Amino acid sequence: MRVSKTNNKIKLLIRQAYGFRDAETMIHIVILYCSYLKIPLPNQGTRRGSFFSDDIGLCRDLPLHAYARRTEFICNSSCISAIVNKGMGKRAVDGFVPRRQLPEVSVEGLERSPSGNGVRRHVATSGANHTGLPKPLSSPAPSRAAQRASTAGRSDRADIDASLQEIGNLSDLDVSPTPSGRRRRDKKSHKPISRRRKIIKRGIIAFILIIVLTAGWFAYRALMASKSVFKGDLFGLVQQKPLKQDANGRSNILILGTSEDDEGHEAGYLTDSMMVLSIDQNKKNAYMVSVPRDLYVKYGRACDAGYAGKINVYFNCVNNDWKSDSAEDERQKETRSFVGEILGMDLQYSVHVNYSVMRDLVSAIGGIKVNIESRDPRGVMDSNFDWKCGTTRAERQERCPRGHYISYPNGEVELDAEHALYLAMARGDIAPTYGFEQSNFDREKNQQKIMMAIREKALSTGTLTDFSKVTKLVEAIGANLRTNFETGEVRTLVSLMQSIKQDEIKSVSLVDANPAILTTGTVGGASAVVPVAGTYNYSGLQAYIKKHIYATAITREEPRVVVLNGSGIAGAAQAEATKLEALDISVNTVGNAPSGQTYSSNKIYRVGEKVKSATEEKLKSLYHTNISPGNELSGVVYNANTDYVIIITKAQSSKTSN
DSSP: OHHHHHHHHHHHHHHHHHOOSOHHHHHHHHHHHHHHTTOOOOOTTOSOOOOOBTTTOOOOSOOHHHHHHTOOOOOOHHHHHHHHHHHHSSSOTTOOOOSSOOOOOOOTTEEEOTTSSSEEEOOOOTTOOOTTSOOOOOOOOHHHHHHHHHHGGGOOTHHHHHHHHHHHHOTTOOOOBOOOSSOOOOOOOOOOOOHHHHHHHHHHHHHHHHHHHHHHHHHHHHHHHHHHHSBSOGGGGGOOOOOOOOTTSEEEEEEEEEOTTOTTSTTTTSOOEEEEEEEETTTTEEEEEEOOTTBEEEEEEEETTEEEEEGGGHHHHHOOOOSOHHHHHHHHHHHHHHHHHHHTOOOOEEEEEEHHHHHHHHHHTTOEEEEEOOSSTTOEEEGGGGGGGOSSHHHHHHHOTTSSSEEEOSEEEEEOHHHHHHHHHOOOOSSSEESOTTTHHHHHHHHHHHHHHHHHHHTSHHHHTOHHHHHHHHHHHHHHEEEOOBHHHHHHHHHHHHHSOGGGEEEEOSSSOSSOOEEEEEETTEEEEEETTOTTOOHHHHHHHHHHHTOOHHHHHOOEEEEEEOSSOTTHHHHHHHHHHHTTOEEEEEEEOOTTOOOSSOEEEEOSSSOOHHHHHHHHHHHTOOEEEGGGOOSOOOOTTOOEEEEEOHHHHHHHHO
């Protein structure tokens, strides 16, 4: 109770002296004053600490926790009197210079308690002087005090700010603190920041701001481009959803290329490029299959070409609205279903690009390198694009140094954006030309090579770390590509393209199949590609794709065997051949083992030059025998592409029959 009354008395004295109704503000000023005089403060863990100065002898028994919590404030009468009176003086050393003339204040009735731990109230008698207290100051007249109190609420807090500012300018004050039981370090005076440091600081802030704004601009452009390409909202770009899969765990993407962006291109709506990219997210491999644009099919609907014709017509046959997004979605959806049925594949995704996307992508990454592999020793040449050479001699020498715009020797060549575009279009349909004997088939192979080269360059370190190139890539895609990929699947797709190694991306050629599954012919008076099994019969095509794309370790080795019957039981070899075919092991020949020889167990002879480890492990587990070298086999005739000869005994035939 005594402490509370004492604090109220102190607050009243401060309010009378300085004209502030908020005594808490002056309490803060008192503490700042003691700090400026370098009077040591107590540790935060203690409730009290002794504060005094050799020269001033002011604050003592001031609890730090009281300041921190803004609760009780205890100070002796000498402290308050000295601080209040200094605040009234002219240029006092503490820097508190009031803006108004204030009366001096007496702290009559306050003195230290004998214990030194607090204050106690003392009723003063007339003319008495108390030991330990300074000479009492003359108190202001009551009327003046009342006037001060009535105007206290209108006092401007700028008085405090100005006084505190003046404290910072008193650099010549030298007040040494008295040790209080432990060694304390003086606080260093605050020095003003130099002009040079200000300039450096502002420069760093400006530099960081430029980086942030630049990164934000690139991100904005990328997001706007991706919004026009992918399905879903922009927040999906931070996700990494797994791609949709078929029953065999593969994600299949149909890529459609048109020339509708080229106004002068005749029939630019045709999908002259059709390719399937099949990705295994777990095994990290990919296969590319080019679909012949001239493959003859039944449309199942009325098209400009009729009810049947080349497959490259179907995309525009669905609808010919090239401006509506909903029409684009419909074309892609119907084409995925149509092509998937022919190939025997579940196509979950589709991508529609025009020829400009290839040119813009190559331009954005600064060119590519492509390996030319022609059957002609001269390489490849197509004179159909010689109009790009120019009209003057100087232009021709610069643009067509080999005499033609598309003319390259075999081996690795560097291509800029324009040459990459026209190589992807070249098929040798106008003489003179060479290296394009298979016309569209050669063009499809070159398109696959260009795609692989773009991927390799785009994933290179120099490209992905170059903001300008990345932005150009995104903008090129945004202007020339439409797909049903969702934004949440983009990061997954990019991650797969980075993690799949180059040698794990394989090309499946439908025209190089052995035995052949496709051939060329004339249907309805026009040249077309048809299955060997017959027009509209795609069973052989589907089996070939399944064998390669959904390959196991054995199917990748493509083993070929000869099965001979050494058991003497009719049909034993054919039964084994059927079982081996079901395991994707091709059987070239089925027959009888050489007569005059007796076989006590099954025999497997390696007659091919290459060891096919997965196939050998499977054969050894089936027939419980080791692999013998081919030079131990005699009296057996087999084809040059045969890898193994298997001789079945009676024991094996009985197991088979069971």
